[in-house]
Every structure is written in C-alpha cells, then in structure tokens.
Amino acid sequence: MTAMTTDAEVRSDPSTAHLLGRLAAVEERVRVLVARRRSDDPQPDDPFRGLYLSDEAVDRLLAGPGVQPLSEAVTARTRDVEAAADAAEAAGARLRLRWLARTFALEPLDVELLLVALACEVDTRFEQLFGYLNDDVTRRRPSAGVALALCGVPLASAAGRARLEHGPLVEGGLLVVEDADRPLPSRPLRVPDRVVGHLLGDDSPDPAVLGVLADVPDVAWGDPARVVTALTSGARLVYLRESPTGSGRVLAVRALRAAGRAAVVADGPAVAASADPETAAGLVAREAMLVDGGVVLGDVEALTERRPALRRLLASRAPVLVVGATTWDPAWSEWPPVVVDVPASTVAERTDLWTRSLGADLDTTATTAPFRLRPEQVARAAQAARQQATLDGALTEEHVRVGARGENGTALERLARRVDPAVGWDDLVLPTPVLTSLHEIATRARFREQVLGDWRMRPGGGRGHGVGALFAGDSGTGKTMSAEVVAHELGLDLYVVDLATVVDKYIGETEKNLERIFAGAAGVNAVLLFDEADAVFGRRSEVKDAHDRYANIESAYLLQRMETFDGLVVLATNLRANIDEAFIRRLDVVVDFPLPDAGQRLALWDRCLGRRVPRADDVDLAFCADTFELAGGAIRSAAVTAAYLAAADGGTVAMRHVVTAVHREYRKLGRLTLESEFGRYWDLLV
Numbered sequence: 001m002t003a004m005t006t007d008a009e010v011r012s013d014p015s016t017a018h019l020l021g022r023l024a025a026v027e028e029r030v031r032v033l034v035a036r037r038r039s040d041d042p043q044p045d046d047p048f049r050g051l052y053l054s055d056e057a058v059d060r061l062l063a064g065p066g067v068q069p070l071s072e073a074v075t076a077r078t079r080d081v082e083a084a085a086d087a088a089e090a091a092g093a094r095l096r097l098r099w100l101a102r103t104f105a106l107e108p109l110d111v112e113l114l115l116v117a118l119a120c121e122v123d124t125r126f127e128q129l130f131g132y133l134n135d136d137v138t139r140r141r142p143s144a145g146v147a148l149a150l151c152g153v154p155l156a157s158a159a160g161r162a163r164l165e166h167g168p169l170v171e172g173g174l175l176v177v178e179d180a181d182r183p184l185p186s187r188p189l190r191v192p193d194r195v196v197g198h199l200l201g202d203d204s205p206d207p208a209v210l211g212v213l214a215d216v217p218d219v220a221w222g223d224p225a226r227v228v229t230a231l232t233s234g235a236r237l238v239y240l241r242e243s244p245t246g247s248g249r250v251l252a253v254r255a256l257r258a259a260g261r262a263a264v265v266a267d268g269p270a271v272a273a274s275a276d277p278e279t280a281a282g283l284v285a286r287e288a289m290l291v292d293g294g295v296v297l298g299d300v301e302a303l304t305e306r307r308p309a310l311r312r313l314l315a316s317r318a319p320v321l322v323v324g325a326t327t328w329d330p331a332w333s334e335w336p337p338v339v340v341d342v343p344a345s346t347v348a349e350r351t352d353l354w355t356r357s358l359g360a361d362l363d364t365t366a367t368t369a370p371f372r373l374r375p376e377q378v379a380r381a382a383q384a385a386r387q388q389a390t391l392d393g394a395l396t397e398e399h400v401r402v403g404a405r406g407e408n409g410t411a412l413e414r415l416a417r418r419v420d421p422a423v424g425w426d427d428l429v430l431p432t433p434v435l436t437s438l439h440e441i442a443t444r445a446r447f448r449e450q451v452l453g454d455w456r457m458r459p460g461g462g463r464g465h466g467v468g469a470l471f472a473g474d475s476g477t478g479k480t481m482s483a484e485v486v487a488h489e490l491g492l493d494l495y496v497v498d499l500a501t502v503v504d505k506y507i508g509e510t511e512k513n514l515e516r517i518f519a520g521a522a523g524v525n526a527v528l529l530f531d532e533a534d535a536v537f538g539r540r541s542e543v544k545d546a547h548d549r550y551a552n553i554e555s556a557y558l559l560q561r562m563e564t565f566d567g568l569v570v571l572a573t574n575l576r577a578n579i580d581e582a583f584i585r586r587l588d589v590v591v592d593f594p595l596p597d598a599g600q601r602l603a604l605w606d607r608c609l610g611r612r613v614p615r616a617d618d619v620d621l622a623f624c625a626d627t628f629e630l631a632g633g634a635i636r637s638a639a640v641t642a643a644y645l646a647a648a649d650g651g652t653v654a655m656r657h658v659v660t661a662v663h664r665e666y667r668k669l670g671r672l673t674l675e676s677e678f679g680r681y682w683d684l685l686v
Contacts, residue, residue: 014085014093019199021081022097023122026115028077029150030129037133096199103289104172104317109151110163116147117175117189121196134186144177145185155185164189172317173286198290209283212274214267214298216253217379220356221349222246222342227255230338231294231319237335238321239328242342244465244522244566245350245449247374248323251342252296261319262293268302277309285316294319301326345375347450357382360395367397369446370490371404371525372465372566381407401491404525408493411520415513416495416528421488428485429596429603429632430478437591438482441469442489444588445568466565468586470533472576473593476633479572480531482591487527492568495521496529502536510536511557521567533571534578555580562586596632601625604632608639609653613646616654620681627677628662638665656684 085095101111120126120141127140134143144164145155153160161184169175176190194206205213230238240248253263266284274280288295295313297303300322303310314320314333328337345353347369354368357379373381385403389395412418428435444451444467452458452465471479480496487494502513514536521528530536537558559582562569571587573579584590596604602625609615630638641661646653659681666673675682 013201014088014091015096016200018081018085018088018095019097020122021084022078022111022115023119025078025081026112026119026150027123027126030119030126030133033133033146033150034129096201100174100199100290103292104168104174106168106174107163109153109160110167110169112151113147113163113189114169114175114191116142116150117191118196118199121191122200139188141188141190143185144187144189147189148185172289173282194286194290203291205287206283209280209287212266212270212280212284213287214249214265214270216249216263216265216296217376217383218253219247219250219353219375219379221345221353221375222251222254224251224255224258226340227251227321228258230340231255231259231261235338236317236319237314237333237337238319239337239339240321240323240342241327241339242323242325242374243344244325245344245372245374245453246342247345247376248321248342249296249298250375251340252294252321252323256294256296256319256321259294262288262291263296264288264291264293264318265296265298266313268297268299271297271309271313272302272306277303277306278312281309281313285313285318288316288318294321296321296323298323300324300332304329304332307331344453346454348454350375350378353378354382354400358385358395358400360386362395362397362400364397364400366446367400367491368404369449370492370568371407372449373404373407373525377407397491404491405493408524408526409520412495412517412524412526412528415517415520416497418526419484419487419494419496421484421492421494423481423484424488425485427607428478428482429600429607430482431594431600434482434591434593437589438486441467441568441570441589441591442486445486445490464564464566466562467568467588468562468565469570469589469591470576470579470584470587471570471572471591471593472579473574474595474631475574476631476636477593477595478632479593480529481632482593483527483529483570483572486570490527490568493524493526494529495524495526496531499530499532499535511553514558514561518561518565521569522565524567526567528567528569529572530569531572532574534573534575537571537573537579537583555582559583559586595629598625600632601628601630601635604635605639608636609642613643614652616652618655619653619658620655621658623679623681624658624662627679630662630665634665634669637668638662641665655681659684 085098089095089098097111100106106114120130126142128137130142130146131137131140133146142150147164148155148157148160151160155161163169164175164177164184164187170177173192174195176192177184178188178190180187192206197204227238227240238252240252242248249265253265256263264284264287266281271277271280271284284295295316295318297313297320300310301324303313310332314322314335322337323342328339330336350368350373351365353375354364358364371381381400381403383403384406385395385399388399388402392399425435428438430438448465448467458465471482473479484494497517502510502517504510504513517528537555559580562583563586571579571583576592602621605621605624609621638658638661641664642653642657645657645660649657659678663673663678663685678685
C-alpha cells in the first residue's frame with residue numbers, strides 16, 4: 001500500500017479488513033470493560049483520579065468482582081469476522097493475521113493479546129481508553145492486567161500469565177512486555193513497529209536489523225541441490241562448511257530461493273559487534289519468519305564467543321543455514337545439523353564468473369588468476385572494476401586488478417605495512433638465474449589454483465595452496481625490491497611484516513602474534529614479506545635450558561603454519577645459514593642474491609639517477625661502477641644523496657656530487673675511504 005492509499009482502499013483489502021474487524025471486536029470488549037469500571041466507580045468525575053486512592057476506591061478494590069466472562073454479543077461479532085475471513089481465504093486471499101498465527105504457532109489467546117496490544121497502534125482513541133482502564137492517564141498502552149481482563153482471563157491463571165512471560169508472542173518478538181521491574185499486571189504491552197507494519201501490509205525490514213544484514217549478489221555458481229533436498233525434507237538446521245574459494249552463502253541463498261523461501265542473510269561479525277547481540281539475533285530470526293524465509297548466517301565463528309546470541313538464532317522456527325570454515329561444534333545448538341561440504345570453485349568457474357560479471361570483451365584469465373576469491377567476491381570486484389572504468393572511459397586489466405584488490409580486508413594492515421608496488425621487471429638489475437627464479441615465483445602464484453587445486457598436485461595432510469620463497473643475500477642486493485616487483489607483476493599488494501609487532505619476550509606471545517598475521521593474510525590477496533626473517537625462522541637448537549625449549553616450540557609452530565598457509569609469502573634474510581633447514585624444505589623457491597658485478601653496477605647507477613635529474617658532462621658512471629664495489633641499495637642511497645647535493649648547488653648533478661655521495665656512503669658503511677680508490681676525483685670531495 002502506498003502513502004496515498006485511501007481509507008476505502010484500505011478496508012477493501014481482505015487482510016486489512018480482517019484485522020480491522022478483529023480490532024472492532026476488541027473495541028467492543030473495551031467498551032464493556034469501561035462500562036463495568038464506571039458502574040462501580042465511586043468518584044468517576046474526580047480530576048485527580050489515578051494520582052491517589054480514596055477510601056471508597058479501596059473499599060471497591062477489596063470487594064472487587066474479579067474477571068467477568070465476555071458477553072455473547074462480543075463473541076458473536078468475532079465469529080462473524082472469522083466467518084468472513086474463511087470465505088476470503090477460500091477465494092485465495094492471504095490474511096496476514098491468520099498467516100502470522102500459523103507461522104508463529106499462536107494460540108487463540110495469543111492472537112487476542114496481540115490484538116489488544118495492537119489496538120492503540122491503529123486507533124489513537126484506544127490510548128485514552130487504556131489510560132482510563134490503567135487508572136493512570138500517562139500510561140497509554142494496555143497493561144498485562146487489562147489485556148488479560150479484555151480476553152476474559154483471570155490474573156491467577158498460570159497459563160494466561162505464561163503467554164506473556166515466555167509464550168510464542170514474546171519468544172518470537174511479536175510482543176514486548178516492558179518495565180520488568182513492575183508487577184506483571186501493570187507492565188505495559190507493546191507491538192514492535194515492524195510487526196504492526198507487517199500486519200498492515202508493509203514488508204520493509206526493521207531499521208534496527210539492517211545493520212547486521214548482508215547483501216549476497218545473485219551469482220550462478222555451484223549446485224544447491226543437496227541443500228534444497230535437506231530443506232524440502234524438513235531440515236531446520238543446515239551447516240555449510242566452505243573452502244577458501246567456495247561460497248556457502250551463495251549456495252544457501254540459491255537453495256532457499258529454489259525451495260520457495262526468501263533469504264535473510266546475517267553477517268556473523270556484525271551481529272557479534274552490535275550493542276546487544278542477543279537482541280540482534282532475535283530480530284534476524286523474526287525477520288526471517290515475517291518474510292516466510294530462512295536465515296543464512298555467515299562467518300559463524302565470529303559468534304562463538306557470543307553463545308546466547310548464537311543459540312537464540314539457531315533456535316529460530318525458520319530454517320537456519322549456517323556458513324563456516326571450521327567443524328561444527330555440538331555446543332552451538334541442541335539440534336544436530338545437516339552438514340554439507342561446499343566445494344572450492346575451480347579456475348574455470350571463476351574465469352567464467354569474471355567474464356559474465358564484467359560484461360566486456362576482455363580476456364582477464366592471466367590478470368585474475370593470482371586472486372583467490374569467492375564467487376560473490378568476484379561479482380563485487382567486477383562491479384567495482386566497471387565503476388572504476390567510468391573514470392577512464394574503457395575497462396582495462398588494471399581496473400580489474402583494482403576491483404579484485406578492493407576485496408582485501410583490513411585486518412592485515414593493523415599488523416603489517418602495506419606497500420603499493422610501483423616497480424617492474426625493467427627496474428631490476430640482477431643476474432639471469434635470479435630473474436628466472438623470480439619469474440618462477442610469479443608463475444607458481446598465478447597457476448597455483450590450477451596445479452594445486454584443480455589438478456590436486458599436493459594432496460592430503462591439510463596442506464595449503466600457498467607459495468613460499470626465500471630471498472637470501474647481503475643487505476642492499478635487491479631482495480625487498482624483488483618482492484615488490486613480483487607483487488606488481490601479479491597485481492597484488494605487498495605487506496611487509498614489522499618484526500617489532502611480532503617478537504615478544506613473553507613465552508607464547510610471539511606465536512600468537514604470528515598466528516594473527518597468518519590469519520589476517522589468509523583473507524587477503526597479497527604478497528607477505530618477512531624481512532630479516534632469520535629473527536623468527538631461525539634454526540632449532542639442542543635443548544639445554546627452558547629458553548631453548550620454547551624457542552624450538554616457536555620454530556615448530558612456524559613449520560606447521562607454513563605448511564597450511566594458502567597465501568604468497570617471501571622470507572628475506574641476510575643470513576641464510578641461520579634459517580632452519582626444515583623451512584627450506586617447505587619453501588617452493590630459494591633465490592640467492594649476489595653482489596652486483598661492474599656491468600650491473602653501471603646499470604644500477606644509471607637507473608638510480610634516472611632521466612629526470614639533469615647530469616653534467618663530467619659525470620663518469622663507468623668509473624663509479626668499476627671502482628666502487630657497492631650493492632644496489634648503497635648505490636641507490638648514494639644517488640639520492642648526490643641529487644640532494646645537486647639540488648642545493650644549481651640543480652645539475654656533477655661528478656663532485658657523485659663522489660661526495662659515495663664518500664659519505666662509505667663512511668656510513670664503516671669502510672675506509674682511500675685516495676687511491678677515488679683516483680683523479682679525490683680533489684672533488686666536498
């Protein structure tokens with residue numbers, strides 16, 4: 001119904017007409033009860049009634065007649081309304097009040113109590129009437145005592161009180177009994193706005209629940225047949241255990257739709273982070289019931305520390321499809337679930353999803369291969385790529401990479417430093433064998449899903465689909481830059497682990513920090529670089545004291561964690577001999593970085609000075625390359641120093657600036673600066 005719906009149109013709707021007819025019967029009951037109260041009210045015109053008790057009022061209370069049965073006229077009116085409702089349903093009409101009663105297993109008394117509480121939401125006259133019946137004009141909702149009296153139920157009825165304490169109305173979130181510190185008879189009853197809207201024909205979700213709901217793109221992936229079979233067979237709880245590139249949420253949503261139900265997708269971390277997780281869980285369960293759907297709970301592990309909220313959600317009368325990566329814990333629910341293993345998506349399936357989602361004639365097979373994404377992530381990444389392309393006019397592979405990287409979480413950024421790769425193969429000056437090994441790392445990362453996933457070349461043992469490499473060599477030989485080049489080639493971010501956030505003097509804390517890093521990296525498509533890796537990946541030693549024992553435990557933990565890691569990790573060290581051989585065995589590629597020879601040093605000098613910096617004619621880079629045996633990092637540092645000196649001296653790099661920069665680099669490295677080594681340029685030193 002729109003905002004412009006007329007009163008006649010409202011009443012012509014069979015569902016609304018049925019509701020209003022039942023509320024008219026409630027009005028008759030209110031009239032009868034008001035008449036009874038007024039008939040024995042000793043001071044009906046007292047302006048201060050409700051603020052004090054007179055002697056006459058006390059006497060009337062002591063001689064109270066109790067609850068009287070409903071009149072036959074009221075009962076007959078209800079029968080007439082229900083007879084008309086029978087005819088409407090027979091003609092195919094959907095009556096929301098009746099549907100609600102069947103869905104939530106409401107008894108006739110529950111329906112009557114709900115209608116009493118609903119009356120003041122539909123007709124403002126009831127606010128004043130309930131104020132009179134409550135003997136307090138400030139309390140404009142029906143109290144539990146008034147509601148029971150209008151239903152002809154005495155307060156001493158245990159069954160009647162139970163309906164308001166823990167009956168289906170309260171458990172289902174259809175009725176709220178407020179002011180728990182009051183005695184039950186004086187507690188006000190309230191129907192939540194979402195329930196009122198539903199009964200009147202509005203199916204908009206409760207704003208209070210929107211913050212914990214997730215949107216799952218409509219992705220044609222996977223076969224939901226097994227889940228559909230479980231739902232149609234009456235299963236109330238299904239657990240979908242998903243793999244890193246599969247999607248339990250996509251299968252769950254598709255299965256519910258195939259079974260003729262709506263899907264209410266709740267985000268586990270959002271529910272856990274809400275102000276009141278248990279209330280949020282109840283709202284999600286109620287929403288699923290109101291839309292005749294099922295609950296899809298993603299990332300259930302986030303709720304394992306919020307056990308009351310999890311159990312309330314899993315106890316919903318609606319079907320609940322739980323998605324997680326771990327084994328089902330029987331403590332989560334009294335009901336055993338139907339367990340369905342969600343398969344991993346294949347390279348071909350993801351490629352097809354990329355093609356269909358991008359909707360452009362662009363071959364992205366090589367571009368998207370390094371990214372391990374779930375099907376719904378592919379759909380979102382493709383949408384982000386299309387939006388990014390609107391800024392440049394045409395969709396390119398770089399837009400696709402940006403969209404894919406946009407699916408990375410932020411957990412790793414709190415534990416490692418993110419580097420946006422800005423260098424490529426042309427920036428590297430390395431021997432051919434080293435470059436070949438780096439290309440092999442990129443090849444392994446690009447095709448690991450095909451080789452390790454589709455072809456199952458690393459079966460059993462719980463081994464991950466990760467790629468590990470060791471970069472060993474002296475400081476400044478290009479290890480960190482090479483990791484950045486590999487990340488750039490694959491279109492991935494580079495995360496450099498800060499050892500200060502990892503190593504801890506307290507026993508066991510280093511392992512916890514490392515686990516947080518590996519767990520964060522598992523959900524991120526990136527290259528993870530451990531610089532100075534020998535500090536944490538060191539050799540195990542003979543146990544002579546407790547320190548040796550715990551150091552070996554740390555190494556053993558890392559050995560196991562590296563075995564199951566699914567990402568791309570690079571260990572960089574200046575001391576290869578200090579790395580435990582067991583780590584070496586588990587690595588895919590080991591790259592030794594030698595110091596550059598004269599020809600490589602010449603190329604390094606030329607590239608480090610670049611083409612934007614003006615050079616004087618006396619700059620003799622061949623002399624620098626032949627004479628000064630420096631690593632690439634030292635050459636880059638000297639080139640930057642020369643540029644600073646030139647900027648302060650006219651803006652052109654001259655030989656005096658270069659040799660002065662080398663002289664300062666020598667002093668920084670603790671090396672002797674001999675006049676014979678600088679030769680004819682010794683006098684140029686500043």
